[in-house]
Amino acid sequence: MIEIRVDGQPIAVCPGANLLEACLAAGIYIPHLCHLPGLPAAASCRLCFVALGDRPDPVPACTVAVQPGLEVLTDTPAVRRLQRSALELLLSAHTIDCRRCPANRRCALQRIARFLKVPLKRPDLPPLDPPGGPPGTGGELVVDPSHCVLCGRCVRTCRRLHGHSRLTFAGRGQRTVVTDWVETGPAIRCTDCGACIEVCPVGAIRLAPGANDPES
Amino acid sequence: MLLNPSAAPPPTEPEVLETLGGIVARFDRRRALLVPILQAVQAQCAYLPPETMPLVGRHLGIAASEVYGVASFYNQFRFFPPGRHPIRICLGTACHVKAGDIILENFERKLGIQEGQTTADREFSLERVACVGCCALAPVAIVGETVHGHMQPSKVEGLLLQIQIAREKAQREAAAASPQAEDPSDD
Ligand code: FES
Numbered sequence: 001m002i003e004i005r006v007d008g009q010p011i012a013v014c015p016g017a018n019l020l021e022a023c024l025a026a027g028i029y030i031p032h033l034c035h036l037p038g039l040p041a042a043a044s045c046r047l048c049f050v051a052l053g054d055r056p057d058p059v060p061a062c063t064v065a066v067q068p069g070l071e072v073l074t075d076t077p078a079v080r081r082l083q084r085s086a087l088e089l090l091l092s093a094h095t096i097d098c099r100r101c102p103a104n105r106r107c108a109l110q111r112i113a114r115f116l117k118v119p120l121k122r123p124d125l126p127p128l129d130p131p132g133g134p135p136g137t138g139g140e141l142v143v144d145p146s147h148c149v150l151c152g153r154c155v156r157t158c159r160r161l162h163g164h165s166r167l168t169f170a171g172r173g174q175r176t177v178v179t180d181w182v183e184t185g186p187a188i189r190c191t192d193c194g195a196c197i198e199v200c201p202v203g204a205i206r207l208a209p210g211a212n213d214p215e216s
Numbered sequence: 217m218l219l220n221p222s223a224a225p226p227p228t229e230p231e232v233l234e235t236l237g238g239i240v241a242r243f244d245r246r247r248a249l250l251v252p253i254l255q256a257v258q259a260q261c262a263y264l265p266p267e268t269m270p271l272v273g274r275h276l277g278i279a280a281s282e283v284y285g286v287a288s289f290y291n292q293f294r295f296f297p298p299g300r301h302p303i304r305i306c307l308g309t310a311c312h313v314k315a316g317d318i319i320l321e322n323f324e325r326k327l328g329i330q331e332g333q334t335t336a337d338r339e340f341s342l343e344r345v346a347c348v349g350c351c352a353l354a355p356v357a358i359v360g361e362t363v364h365g366h367m368q369p370s371k372v373e374g375l376l377l378q379i380q381i382a383r384e385k386a387q388r389e390a391a392a393a394s395p396q397a398e399d400p401s402d403d
């Protein structure tokens with residue numbers, strides 16, 4: 001075990017442990033969406049920024065392996081500014097309709113917004129059209145593109161469990177969606193394990209109405 | 217370009233399927249050849265028929281979804297066969313500023329298709345392009361080979377009508393030239 005200091009508080013961690021995981025285990029909350037313990041960092045959500053003692057600019061905590069004597073600050077103005085703008089960008093492409101959303105109250109975005117004191121709704125910004133039209137049809141699962149934050153947890157989990165990922169990112173930029181391909185078109189017809197549903201932080205991937213529950 | 221799940225391309229003709237198989241078989245089974253294979257398919261078939269994804273996936277030992285993921289990343293690849301009158305709407309900077317997206321929307325509404333798609337009768341296909349080099353005429357639409365500058369939403373209907381009239385006229389003339397020709401509707 002080695003010792004690092006987070007916000008002045010000493011914590012004991014295994015050498016080489018992931019900084020984000022270490023902080024969370026010690027009860028120090030750092031906003032995060034895309035990290036999956038045990039997998040290489042994707043660092044795609046840009047939320048888990050921290051300031052490290054010797055570095056001028058904040059870095060994503062999920063990409064840092066701890067070293068003895070590491071000094072970490074989780075609450076500097078620069079850190080919060082980066083986190084808030086990352087969250088605002090995510091929210092700008094997210095349909096906010098919490099009351100009717102199946103992920104209401106267990107949605108990571110709600111929790112992070114509360115923590116960072118960022119309003120969920122921005123009446124001053126016009127809503128964006130969801131990319132790629134309505135959620136995929138003709139499959140067992142649907143990914144709602146107006147809710148998906150493109151963190152890639154489902155894609156990486158699928159790859160870890162099955163050797164290759166059936167789920168993939170398609171399109172690009174503002175119109176990127178997560179989907180599979182079934183014979184002649186984009187759709188998700190796989191209900192083998194349902195792991196992708198479980199790892200989605202915002203409840204964007206769910207069973208299509210009338211599809212068989214993988215659990216039953 | 218994405219393939220919108222709400223609309224499927226028309227069923228692939230058997231000859232196209234055969235060409236497709238032939239092209240894919242010519243390539244080595246290396247993941248690095250994915251884009252060249254897709255380019256060869258599009259060069260021959262003019263689009264990527266839906267069967268391309270599983271076929272190329274099997275050839276390279278990757279998931280069909282991965283093939284689609286790569287293909288949909290590039291604007292170069294299309295998932296619908298081109299129409300007889302391809303319509304391209306410029307959304308370059310100047311045309312964007314001059315509300316080219318409203319022109320696109322009007323074409324989408326009038327034709328009942330979305331960008332990247334083709335009408336069921338294969339007459340029209342709709343695409344967005346980046347600057348076509350005549351920004352002074354913004355917003356610009358290119359119908360077939362003809363550039364239409366200073367587009368207005370109200371001009372869309374007239375343009376489509378003109379094409380339809382020209383086609384009907386050509387059909388009538390063809391029918392008049394060879395009176396014994398069969399039903400003009402199945403050309
Ligand atoms: S959790 Fe670190 S960038 Fe997403």
Ligand code: FES
Pocket residue numbers: 306307308309310311312346347348349350351352354355356
């Ligand atoms: S931007 Fe449309 S022609 Fe240049």
